[in-house]
Amino acid sequence: MTRIVFDTTALSHFSRAERLNSLHEITADDECVLLAEVLAELVKGVAVYPSLGMISAESWLQRAALNELDELAAFAKYKGELGGGPERNNGEAAVLAWASANGGMAIIDEEVGRNIGARDGLQVHGSLWLVIRSFKSNVLDRATAEHIVDDLIGTGKRLPVSNGADLFTWAYRAGVLP
Numbered sequence: 178m179t180r181i182v183f184d185t186t187a188l189s190h191f192s193r194a195e196r197l198n199s200l201h202e203i204t205a206d207d208e209c210v211l212l213a214e215v216l217a218e219l220v221k222g223v224a225v226y227p228s229l230g231m232i233s234a235e236s237w238l239q240r241a242a243l244n245e246l247d248e249l250a251a252f253a254k255y256k257g258e259l260g261g262g263p264e265r266n267n268g269e270a271a272v273l274a275w276a277s278a279n280g281g282m283a284i285i286d287e288e289v290g291r292n293i294g295a296r297d298g299l300q301v302h303g304s305l306w307l308v309i310r311s312f313k314s315n316v317l318d319r320a321t322a323e324h325i326v327d328d329l330i331g332t333g334k335r336l337p338v339s340n341g342a343d344l345f346t347w348a349y350r351a352g353v354l355p
Contacts, residue, residue: 180281182210185268194328203311211238214271
């Protein structure tokens with residue numbers, strides 16, 4: 178079992194694509210964490226994307242908050258690096274801080290956040306990595322994995338592929354598949 182802590186982007190786009198059940202399915206063997214800062218960012222988007230309101234009701238997402246001194250210090254460090262004023266990048270900074278203090282895997286789709294986490298030796302991946310991992314473990318078949326990617330792209334999610342049919346080519350080139 179892997180402890181996974183989600184940034185806002187992955188949860189937002191899976192929700193908007195009506196794929197929260199798919200996300201739960203591909204992380205069913207994991208402990209999934211929803212940080213207070215990420216939830217706050219999602220709540221801000223409910224007026225535009227009402228489906229984001231459903232995320233807080235997902236019982237498979239365990240609630241957590243940054244309370245310990247080492248978590249708060251790491252948050253300040255990552256927030257300083259990510260910038261964006263008081264209202265931007267709080268979710269990413271919190272995810273990186275929590276993962277650095279508590280271990281586990283951070284799911285961050287923004288390259289800057291992933292690069293900062295990797296630089297600090299954290300296990301950081303994006304949403305596509307999760308989809309491929311579930312294919313490799315026979316949770317999803319190829320067609321379903323490609324459909325999920327198409328649905329995510331349909332929400333306006335920026336990915337390194339233009340459609341689901343490109344997923345496996347990307348995965349081989351990125352070294353996610355051998």
